[in-house]
Amino acid sequence: MKNLKVTTVILAMAFIGLTAISCKDAKKENTNEEGSQMEASHDNSDGHHDKEAMHDNSDGHHDEDSDSSTDHTRDIEANTQKNTATTPIIDAYIQIKNALTTDNKNEAAKGGTALVAAFSKFDMSNLTGETHKEYMEILESAKEHAEHIVKSPIDHQREHFEVLSTDINDLVALLGTEKTLYQDSCPMANNGKGAIWLSEVEEIKNPYMGIKMPTCGTIQKQIN
Amino acid sequence: MKVVKKIALVLLVAFVGIQFIPTERNQSDSVPSTDFMLVNNVPENIQKKLQVSCYDCHSNNTDYPWYNKVQPVAWYLEDHVEHGKEELNFNEWDSYSSRRKNSKLKSIISQIEDDEMPLKSYTLIHRDARLSDNEKKIVLDWVSKLKDSL
Numbered sequence: 001m002k003n004l005k006v007t008t009v010i011l012a013m014a015f016i017g018l019t020a021i022s023c024k025d026a027k028k029e030n031t032n033e034e035g036s037q038m039e040a041s042h043d044n045s046d047g048h049h050d051k052e053a054m055h056d057n058s059d060g061h062h063d064e065d066s067d068s069s070t071d072h073t074r075d076i077e078a079n080t081q082k083n084t085a086t087t088p089i090i091d092a093y094i095q096i097k098n099a100l101t102t103d104n105k106n107e108a109a110k111g112g113t114a115l116v117a118a119f120s121k122f123d124m125s126n127l128t129g130e131t132h133k134e135y136m137e138i139l140e141s142a143k144e145h146a147e148h149i150v151k152s153p154i155d156h157q158r159e160h161f162e163v164l165s166t167d168i169n170d171l172v173a174l175l176g177t178e179k180t181l182y183q184d185s186c187p188m189a190n191n192g193k194g195a196i197w198l199s200e201v202e203e204i205k206n207p208y209m210g211i212k213m214p215t216c217g218t219i220q221k222q223i224n
Numbered sequence: 225m226k227v228v229k230k231i232a233l234v235l236l237v238a239f240v241g242i243q244f245i246p247t248e249r250n251q252s253d254s255v256p257s258t259d260f261m262l263v264n265n266v267p268e269n270i271q272k273k274l275q276v277s278c279y280d281c282h283s284n285n286t287d288y289p290w291y292n293k294v295q296p297v298a299w300y301l302e303d304h305v306e307h308g309k310e311e312l313n314f315n316e317w318d319s320y321s322s323r324r325k326n327s328k329l330k331s332i333i334s335q336i337e338d339d340e341m342p343l344k345s346y347t348l349i350h351r352d353a354r355l356s357d358n359e360k361k362i363v364l365d366w367v368s369k370l371k372d373s374l
Contacts (some may be wrong), residue, residue, distance in 0.1 A: 017337075140321065140323075141323050141327055143319075145327070159334055162330075163326075163327045163330060170298075
């Protein structure tokens with residue numbers, strides 16, 4: 001009987017020890033109320049401002065004004081190659097985007113996992129020189145953001161999605177896509193500095209504002 | 225009473241025992257040429273602040289106080305340092321691509337703005353690592369300027 005007790009105590013000790021080792025600081029799940037303030041200051045009365053940027057896209061040419069939010073962004077139209085290899089990556093990105101438009105943290109996390117998987121399956125054996133170097137930089141950054149989207153509360157997911165969007169936009173510009181994509185812009189994201197995202201549909205569905213302001217934003221470019 | 229004594233004894237033995245389990249110390253004598261301070265022109269006051277508030281977990285060299293040499297505190301700290309360096313290592317700054325630098329600066333700004341860094345569990349003991357509102361502003365202004373210049 002005594003032995004049993006001693007054993008129990010030792011087991012308990014081991015358990016506490018292991019818990020201490022694996023213990024990580026729980027991330028704060030603070031709900032972001034910023035959006036509601038911003039909504040008040042934003043004139044969204046017409047509800048259709050997103051349509052202003054629509055043009056006849058049949059010729060594939062667009063003459064939108066250049067915007068300040070995409071200083072570091074490559075021109076998404078730089079590569080018109082109909083590349084199918086990038087499709088799984090873009091699909092996973094779109095999955096995250098759509099989850100964020102409906103404030104769905106868990107779905108966004110699933111999209112993050114899918115994106116990491118899509119990147120690791122991507123065959124980069126035929127990329128050479130500068131293209132390979134740039135792909136590696138995009139990969140490194142995008143994977144990191146995807147991993148954070150998997151484990152973060154939604155306001156952080158959106159912060160990582162801002163940079164991820166630039167990465168994926170640059171990836172499309174670098175390697176091309178077979179898909180029809182829209183580069184949309186939200187001037188209120190990124191603390192009012194503006195941010196872009198890519199969408200597979202023409203209709204504006206804002207991943208940064210979510211269900212509070214789903215139609216905020218404009219189309220800047222269309223690819224394919 | 226016997227049981228209590230036995231438990232106390234086991235605890236003591238376990239406590240002493242775990243002190244002998246080696247922990248890898250995050251310590252290095254040299255600062256690599258890729259260090260954030262060496263490749264950026266960082267004002268002295270900001271250098272000092274970053275060193276005290278960030279470098280313990282985000283560089284190859286932790287300034288260990290005595291209690292962090294005692295287990296299981298040391299394990300707990302090692303875990304933080306390992307994770308912290310994985311996220312951002314100021315010593316390796318210049319080996320990051322400009323895409324990554326940009327994204328790291330953005331994260332630095334947002335973490336400081338939201339008071340998520342330095343960690344509360346860290347500043348609880350390391351009182352000098354706390355950032356006052358004024359210090360926060362000075363650091364944030366400078367980091368934002370650096371980000372815009374990239």
